[in-house]
Amino acid sequence: MKTGSLRFANIHLQEGPIGLLTSSLRKGRLSQTYIFAGARSVGKTRLAKTFAALLQCLEPVTGPDGSAEDAPSWRPRPTSDVVSVGSAEDAPSWRPRPTSDVVSVGSPDACGKCLSCRRVMAGSHPDVTFLRPQGAEIRVAQVRQMQELALLHPYLGKWRIFIIDPADRLNESSANSLLKILEEAPEKVVFILVAEQVERVLPTIRSRAETVLFQNPSHHAAREAIARVTGRPADEVARVYSLTEGAFGAALNLAAQDLPVTGLLPLREAQVRFLEDLERFSGQVQERVNEAPSLEAALAVVEDPDLLLFPPLLASRKSLVRGLLLAESLPAAFPVLFSRVFLDVLDKARKGLDKVLETVIARQKSAYAAEILKEMDRQFGMAVQNLFQAQVVGLLECLRHWNEDLFHFSHTADETWLLNLDRKDDIMALSLVRGLGFAESGIQLLSRSLELLSRNVQPVLLLEHVLSSIGGRTP
Ligand SMILES: [Zn+2]
The missing domain is CATH 3.40.50.300 (P-loop containing nucleotide triphosphate hydrolases)
Incomplete structure (x- = not known):
């Protein structure tokens, strides 16, 4: 924060x-x-x-x-x-x-x-x-x-x-x-x-x-503290908190900014918007890297965890996950197609950033010893890899949080437990058609997938599997 x-x-x-x-x-x-x-x-x-x-x-x-x-x-x-x-x-x-x-x-x-x-x-x-x-x-x-x-x-x-x-x-x-x-x-x-x-x-x-x-505050306590510190009204705090997937420090950061108002989109549009925002995000990263005065500064840009707090992308990701879970059913080809397109966009973004980095390095080359350049190059490679991997992780975590909310709500009907409090109507609606069992198996599947992803399992296969297992309300 x-x-x-x-x-x-x-x-x-x-x-x-x-x-x-x-x-x-x-x-x-x-x-x-x-x-x-x-x-x-x-x-x-x-x-x-x-x-x-x-x-x-x-x-x-x-x-x-x-x-x-x-x-x-x-x-x-x-x-x-x-x-x-x-x-x-x-x-x-x-x-x-x-x-x-x-x-x-x-x-x-x-x-x-x-x-x-x-x-x-x-x-x-x-x-x-x-x-x-x-x-x-x-x-x-x-x-x-x-x-x-x-x-x-x-x-x-x-x-x-x-x-x-x-x-x-x-x-x-x-x-x-x-x-x-x-x-x-x-x-x-x-x-x-x-x-x-x-x-x-x-x-x-x-x-x-x-x-x-360290204490792990409840969603309720975290929202109350954000409201107290920032003076923002409860509904805005709920929205910011849910956009950052319940990351307290990040939410406190975002709550200090003006957020774009995004409407709720049906799945098809949410998907398009998400991919567009991903490209905008990547463009913004490239711009910031290009403006960095030194290679160290460029690396700091790519490694900055706050870089991921790009509000339009967070909002369209939320919209996409909501669309996925609320859809009556998903077209049979959706999991495969979406996973491919999503990862293609990420791949393109990665290559674009690599290119920008090459020019930045070429520009600054003379200021660094060859050995240091080689090391920086290696670090850039890893940082860029992590940056785009984080988008896959973010999508899976967002899905997991909706399932956790569904689980808690089906269990206790207490809305203060919800991470996505701003979407409580959706969660209520979902809990009527999908019960505890669905939420529980969803949480397990997503936790397992996140674990596999951290061990470098091919994300495309994971995503396809997750999307075909949990998307759409009816089989
Ligand atoms: Zn002092």
């Missing part, structure tokens, strides 16, 4: 994790390694950055009961045992000043304004380093580079902070290499591992870390 500066006060529905971090700061008991574990888009990365900002902040603030006298000073504890607060000499000069504008009374927060906070926010703080996957994994070479940095003194701030995001994408050798670093890390280093699937993080790493479990 982009709204607001990096302060705890701008993080919503995560009182537990914030409370845990602030209390460890107040007590001067900082862990050297944290694992921020929780579902997608609940604010893990945002909180990691915010925590880093607070640790580095030049003028941290605290609630009205705080004062300079009880200003916390802390040192990280190397493993699981707690190191007591250091002496006056080596205590960091962390002097909170009182303010009324904070999460809760007495809790420390970053100021959000100082040079350090601004640099963390811009991603340019020299002592806050992100380790992100290059392609599918975080590789051992990246971890080794991090090790060299970890041994250096902080350059500008008080700490060297490494945010490994997502840590469930460390491979076996990079995880082992990280473990060694954690074992030998100097005192002023803090590691934050962000993970959706914490069980994929090496148990030996987990046992050295303090795990901070």
